[in-house]
Amino acid sequence: MPSVVVLTTVAENLADPKFRLDLPTLNATRTQGEPERVFQHGASTFRVHVGDAGANPPAVLLPFDELFEIRAATALQLWRALHDRNPGPNPAALSQQRRNRLILALRALDARLEKASYCQIAEALFHLDRMSASEWATHELRDQTIRLARLGLKLMNGGYRDLLLHPYRRRPWKRSAPGGDLTTL
Numbered sequence: 001m002p003s004v005v006v007l008t009t010v011a012e013n014l015a016d017p018k019f020r021l022d023l024p025t026l027n028a029t030r031t032q033g034e035p036e037r038v039f040q041h042g043a044s045t046f047r048v049h050v051g052d053a054g055a056n057p058p059a060v061l062l063p064f065d066e067l068f069e070i071r072a073a074t075a076l077q078l079w080r081a082l083h084d085r086n087p088g089p090n091p092a093a094l095s096q097q098r099r100n101r102l103i104l105a106l107r108a109l110d111a112r113l114e115k116a117s118y119c120q121i122a123e124a125l126f127h128l129d130r131m132s133a134s135e136w137a138t139h140e141l142r143d144q145t146i147r148l149a150r151l152g153l154k155l156m157n158g159g160y161r162d163l164l165l166h167p168y169r170r171r172p173w174k175r176s177a178p179g180g181d182l183t184t185l
Contacts, residue, residue, distance in 0.1 A: 001047070001164065002067035004036075005078050008051040010059030020057050041081035044090065048078070094163070101148070102155070108145065109152025118145050 039046040051061070060075045062068060077087040094102070104125055111121045119136045122128055122145040136142060151159075
């Protein structure tokens with residue numbers, strides 16, 4: 001998961017001892033024999049993976065992949081927390097508007113699985129009065145209701161996993177950079 005900070009050991013010649021960060025300040029919970037730790041700082045929770053060789057002096061391993069941006073942001077938040085600074089808001093937190101939309105989508109999905117019509121779903125979700133078929137055909141909530149039901153179906157069929165990458169979208173990796181090929185770096 002890109003939200004897990006991977007700690008490893010840095011080469012001695014790269015770490016300046018006067019700036020060393022002691023890992024015992026990671027007052028974390030750890031399952032016996034597991035490298036995973038959960039570190040709590042105020043309202044923020046961080047997941048940390050300590051490599052096989054330990055992490056003294058510590059370094060953060062950031063794979064240079066499509067999720068580099070979220071890994072770097074998460075590592076920076078952990079660093080701020082370890083220095084008793086405000087780590088800032090969680091960039092992966094869903095907004096209240098997004099949470100409300102997901103709730104409506106799951107309610108619409110439940111209704112569709114029970115064979116309810118889109119009109120019946122809209123009446124229940126948006127507290128509408130009964131309407132005729134001709135009114136429904138041109139109603140402003142018709143398309144929104146259909147989109148909510150489709151979103152619910154997509155979530156049911158595995159789309160919920162995309163929430164783990166929120167707000168980071170997968171973008172196709174560009175194999176070459178302007179002025180050269182990345183493989184020649």
